Amino acid sequence: MCATVSPPPTDFIREIIRRDLETNKFGGRVHTRFPPEPNGYLHIGHAKSICLNFGLAAEFQGKCNLRFDDTNPTKEDIEYVESIMEDVHWLGFDWEDRLFYASDYFEQLYQFAVQLIRAGKAYVDDLSADEIREHRGTLTEPGKESRYRCRSIEENLGLFEGMRAGKFEDGSRVLRAKIDMTSPNLNMRDPVIYRIRRATHHRTGDDWCIYPMYDFAHGFSDSIEGITHSICTLEFEDHRPLYDWFLEQVDAYHPQQIEFARLSLGYTILSKRKLLQLVQEGVVSGWNDPRMPTISGLRRRGYTPEAIRNFCETIGVAKRDSIVDMTLLEYAIREDLNRRAPRVMGVLRPLKVVIENYPDGQAEELDAINNPENPASGTRKVPFSKVLYIEQEDFREVPPPKYYRLSPGKEVRLRYAYFVKCTGVVKNENGEVVEVRCTYDPTTRGGDAPDGRKVKATIHWVSAEHSIPAKVRLYDRLFTKPNPGEGGADFKESLNPNSLEVLTGCRVEPTLQGAAAGCRFQFERMGYFCTDSVDSKPDALVFNRTVQLRDTWAKIAAQQG
């Protein structure tokens, strides 16, 4: 087997970087950064950005920093910074010794602001928030200058110092850039750069009562760290002139901001605000609920970092808005797990089978292949006996067209065991089949018939007596609409009521006894499952279904109605 080396991705950002390298724009350096605000858990959309930024650095022999954009203490929390670090590492990226916080720069940022004031490019405004909004104008009308706009440099300096010293009430004054109240770009209409906010910061505590705004802090943070390419999402395109303006005013080192389209995934939401709402309202069990599109949710669901990285490479990077189909993500995890997940047999909805001609009390061990995709993974022994369980859906008393599985008079193969033929059924008082009777052909041990006889189907099974119980959770998409909340609707109205189904009477082969948390398996013919990292115990197994296997029969059955 040879590893397929995929060609390096090409996209408009890599083209820009290659050009910058050719022209020696940044002295041949490539230095990016991933700048999350610690106000929520990372999701698959962040993974796209992480893979881009760290990937670029790796590709061009550069560096990528992890920087927390923590300029708003009222929304941020240490819990989030910890989860973010864990998730970035888990995804397989390393910021080495370059862990930074915008809050590390508060003093420098303050000095930049003083510099701006000294240059007559910033002023303290006493207008209220409402007044500032009114003065801003609208998308089509210019704004009006504040009556405090022409304060002297000395007065501004004194006032700003007073803001820092805590002499003024929260919200009573702000520091604003002096740019152009008539600019068609509202971001340039004297944006606020510092606000007074007495809140305890998760890192700086109560050292500060003024905090810089994003636009001011971000560019200077990039500049301080020597970032070359500051990659962000499309909604910041309008902010680029301001990003550039700040750096130009003080003649600071000037990184290049580049914008790309954020990821949207069908049938889910990638908004930290909305995700937080699901968590707070208990719609899901937490940020790491396996139905969540968060990194921690996907991890608990059984996704691998490799699959997520491959997914991110597959979807590419561009500037047009798009909604990526969930099947792309599912393909990525199947492709990875097919290669590496050991196969086992597990029956989710058991139906009892009695082999009439198999001796009572006898048992034998049959060889089963651990992973047909990887011969090196070897074989294992699976116990077989007279009473088995098979999947309810693998038996139909009245088989529909093209149904290959077990039904009265029909013969199938029990995986790695024997051919069995159905001789009848036992029903309960409601007329439901509660037991299937079969005979087996002792000459087909292992699954091959010496007479060359073929069967259409091979089904999985477990020995009733030897199997162990398990709980299994089946997950489905969180929402019933491709774009929840589209058109102003409440996104929670399209929550999928069937996104979680818990199966309790499952039976799995004894190999699984004692499985640790977070182990991934393929339950043959059923899908990929992993032991839940919080609820599964070695003696009380709980599996999460990561993703189903492709199911041709399900398609046929669906077409048949």
Added chain:
RNA sequence: UCGGGGGUCGUCCAACGGUAGGACAGCGGCCUUUGGAGCCGCUGAUCCAGGUUCGAAUCCUGGCCCCCGAGCCA
């Protein structure tokens, strides 16, 4: 309406004036001790209208449609 972006198979991404290509999905076949995996094939797109050009997805003009922007959020 003002400013900034963007429109290529059902979906995502390529094609950088020279045969519109790949992946996923779908459909059909081969193979198979997983109706899995794999392999082969098919279907299928340049927003519209003009123009430039031997030749346009690409350049020009004019439309149309979509997204973002009026936080002391990021």
